[in-house]
């Protein structure tokens with residue numbers, strides 16, 4: 001198993017009120033798989049993804065990625081893990097506004113151990129002709145392509161996508177999903193996608209439904225559909 005969470009728990013305390021956001025979440029994903037997490041707003045999806053990606057910490061439970069337990073790493077080890085093993089794609093791109101497309105990707109290259117070539121990844125996301133533009137000179141879909149390039153240039157083992165198409169129209173969303181699918185095929189990257197959109201989960205071989213911090217359902221999808229055939 002490539003990714004495994006065991007009895008993962010997380011709560012937040014605001015004032016005297018404790019909210020249990022993750023309650024014994026157990027999830028397993030095989031290497032090279034595309035998995036989806038579905039669930040209503042507030043069900044704990046982002047919290048879960050952030051712990052898997054080493055951005056946040058669990059209260060209890062265990063996370064193992066490719067045979068290495070990350071849940072007991074020191075802060076320093078966790079930074080290395082985040083830099084070298086994980087690519088993140090967010091709903092609102094999170095590009096650095098005063099850096100060009102190329103420079104945004106260079107930031108990731110400079111901190112990673114085995115980066116791919118910037119030109120290759122720009123080609124992979126069809127942005128090679130816009131590498132000297134600034135984020136404000138790009139459409140939302142183009143900005144998301146750049147953020148995908150930035151995530152994959154590190155050649156990460158794991159790509160975590162938090163509502164990657166949440167801010168995009170239908171056609172652009174399909175383009176981005178096709179891109180994510182191609183990355184999975186080309187680099188054998190294990191991919192975990194969070195979405196509100198049940199239709200998107202058709203491209204995942206495993207689907208987890210979160211409800212109030214619990215895995216309410218887990219589906220093995222035997223008929224994975226290519227992104228280009230997904231409709232909603």
Ligand SMILES: Nc1ncnc2c1ncn2[C@@H]1O[C@H](COP(=O)(O)OP(=O)(O)OP(=O)(O)O)[C@@H](O)[C@H]1O
Nearest residue numbers: 012013014021039040041042043044045046047048
């Ligand atoms: N830093 C924090 N402090 C306090 N509560 C938090 C914090 N982060 C998240 N929460 C709470 O944890 C719960 C789960 O949040 P989370 O962001 O994981 O939900 P989500 O499933 O990603 O929702 P959405 O679909 O709206 O993005 C929410 O009730 C939220 O208010």
Ligand SMILES: [Mg+2]
Nearest residue numbers: 045046047162
């Ligand atoms: Mg979220």
